[in-house]
Amino acid sequence: xxxxxxxxxxxxxxxxxDARAADxxxxxxxxxxxxxxxxxxxxxxxxxxxxxxxxxxxxxxxxHVTVFAADHGVAVEGVSAFPQSVTAQMIxxxxxGGAAIAVLARELGARLEVVDLGTVSPRVRREPGVIVRHLxxxxxxxxxxxxxxASQLAQALCAGAEAAHRAAEQRADLFVGGEMGIANxxxxxxxxxxxxxxxxxxxxxxxxxxxxxGVARKTAVIDRALALHGACADDPxxxxxxxxxxxxxxxxxxxxxxxxxxxPSVVDGFIASVAALCALRISPLLSPWLICSHRSAEPGxxxxxxxxxxxxxxxxxxxxGEGSGAALAIPLLRAAxxxxxxxxxFDEAGVATA
Numbered sequence: 109x110x111x112x113x114x115x116x117x118x119x120x121x122x123x124x125x126d127a128r129a130a131d132x133x134x135x136x137x138x139x140x141x142x143x144x145x146x147x148x149x150x151x152x153x154x155x156x157x158x159x160x161x162x163x164x165x166x167x168x169x170x171x172h173v174t175v176f177a178a179d180h181g182v183a184v185e186g187v188s189a190f191p192q193s194v195t196a197q198m199i200x201x202x203x204x205g206g207a208a209i210a211v212l213a214r215e216l217g218a219r220l221e222v223v224d225l226g227t228v229s230p231r232v233r234r235e236p237g238v239i240v241r242h243l244x245x246x247x248x249x250x251x252x253x254x255x256x257x258a259s260q261l262a263q264a265l266c267a268g269a270e271a272a273h274r275a276a277e278q279r280a281d282l283f284v285g286g287e288m289g290i291a292n293x294x295x296x297x298x299x300x301x302x303x304x305x306x307x308x309x310x311x312x313x314x315x316x317x318x319x320x321x322g323v324a325r326k327t328a329v330i331d332r333a334l335a336l337h338g339a340c341a342d343d344p345x346x347x348x349x350x351x352x353x354x355x356x357x358x359x360x361x362x363x364x365x366x367x368x369x370x371x372p373s374v375v376d377g378f379i380a381s382v383a384a385l386c387a388l389r390i391s392p393l394l395s396p397w398l399i400c401s402h403r404s405a406e407p408g409x410x411x412x413x414x415x416x417x418x419x420x421x422x423x424x425x426x427x428x429g430e431g432s433g434a435a436l437a438i439p440l441l442r443a444a445x446x447x448x449x450x451x452x453x454f455d456e457a458g459v460a461t462a
Contacts, residue, residue, distance in 0.1 A: 118265065118345075122367045122393045125159035133158035133166070139453040143462070147447060150440075153421075154448035157441070160372045160397060161281065165449040168282055168441040171218035172275035172371075173431055174362065175202055175209060175286035176267065178225035178354035179246025181255065182333075183291035187326040189317045192246070192290045196227040199288065203235030208428055209286050212435035219278055223267055225354035241267045243354050246289075250298060251333045254350040261349040261357055268361025276369045282399075282441065283366045283373045285380055286431025287355045290316075293406065296382040298330045298351040300408055303344070303385055304415055308334065311408035313378075315427075344389035352386070359383035364390065367397035374441070376434040377404035377426060381412045388416065401437035402426055 133155040138144060145151065157166035179195050201207045202222045205214065213220035224231070226243045243263050247255040256264070268285075275283045289295075293315035300311050308330035314323055337350040348357055360383045363373045375384045375398050388394045400418035403409060405427040413420060421440055426433045454461050 118361070118364055118390050120368065122391060122397070123370055124393070125156070125396050126162035127159070129162045129164055130155055130159035132164040133448065136164060136453070137448065139455065140451045141454055141457050141459050142451070150444040150447060153441060153444040157372060157445060158448070160370065162370065166445045168438060168445045170279055170281045171216055171284060171438055172278055172280035172282070173209065173213050173218050173220045173284040173286065173435065174271040174275070175220070175222045175288060175431055176225060176355035176358040177222060177227070177288040178243070179228045180289055180291035180295055180353050181247050181249035182251055182294050182329065184249060185251055185325070185329045187294040187322070187329055188291045188315060189322065190290050192227075193229040195288060195290050196229040196231045199224050199227070199238060200231055200233045200235050202288070203237045207430060208432045209430040209435060212432060216435060216438050218284070218435070218438070219280075221271070221274070223271065223358065225264060225267060225358060247295070247353050250295060250351050251329050251336070254337070255295065255352055256349045256354070256357070258349065260354065261345070264354045264357035265361035268358035268363075269365040271358070271362045272365030272369060272371065275366060275371055280371055282438070283362065283371050284376070284431045284434040284438070285359045285362050285373060285383070286376060286434070287359060287379050287429055289353055289355050292353050292355065292379055294326055294330060295351060295353045295356060296379040297326070297408055298333050299347065299356065299386060300382050300412055301330060301334055302337070302347050302351055303389060304411055306411065307331065311411060313407040315406070344386055348386050356383045356386070360387040360390065363387040363398065364394060367391075367394055372397050372399055374434040374437055375400045376431045377402060377429055378406040378409040378412065379429055380431070380434070381409060381416065385412055385415055399441070402433035404433070
């Protein structure tokens with residue numbers, strides 16, 4: 109496997125939102141044919157995206173969706189309601205158009221790709237639209253050893269950077285990152301606990317549908333992992349290596365690399381938000397480039413959103429993942445941009461101002 113140079117660029121400086129574009133967008137908002145502030149949060153969204161895209165009239169039309177998929181060794185601890193064979197099966201389902209994110213991407217006219225980072229079960233089909241970056245048959249069991257080697261972490265981050273590069277080649281206005289991996293809620297919870305200095309009992313939830321006994325078992329497994337890896341919490345990259353997953357690391361790499369290319373990321377639910385928090389700890393100027401789409405029903409998500417200082421756009425009780433919540437927020441972002449760009453000004457419409 110070739111060495112990946114990207115991890116050395118993780119802490120490169122990020123572009124800042126364009127102040128002149130923001131000022132021009134605010135000026136346009138004041139001249140539109142409506143009472144000032146009457147579109148509420150949509151006005152601020154339009155100005156924010158304008159500043160990120162460095163243009164007075166922002167756009168949310170071209171959307172690039174990447175779903176990263178991988179298995180997790182911690183699944184052997186009985187922390188998921190589903191068998192690990194589901195991960196490989198769902199990769200084919202994404203590519204065949206049968207998964208929720210595939211349906212939503214079609215409805216949005218968005219480009220969808222799937223990156224297979226390594227599964228325990230071999231995939232039966234070889235669907236087009238799947239990019240294979242096999243780093244191993246899933247991670248190691250984080251409750252007993254580090255989830256990834258240094259090389260695997262680097263390659264996972266690089267897979268995320270490659271997705272950001274493809275989004276830039278497609279001239280994407282927005283990036284949506286999704287994830288799939290049986291037991292990845294356990295890995296994300298362990299990461300959140302380490303990054304936020306919280307016990308597992310404050311964050312762990314049902315994931316794919318665990319009952320109370322299953323949540324208790326997951327909590328115990330995570331507490332064991334935190335005790336094993338506790339000394340890593342001050343180093344976000346080492347925390348990610350020890351407690352994360354291939355797809356979580358890829359998401360973190362993608363968020364940073366998208367920001368380096370001036371592409372805002374629309375962040376999905378709990379697992380994607382934990383990846384975003386890892387990325388923010390690695391690259392502290394990342395925050396403006398992360399648009400949090402929704403508040404998940406997973407109980408730990410609110411704590412992660414607070415750490416991101418984020419106000420999510422939607423609260424629909426979602427807990428699917430895949431990038432589905434982020435995709436559902438795209439029409440709202442498109443509406444904000446369209447209203448900002450296409451409404452007439454008072455002068456253009458010949459309407460008297462207040």
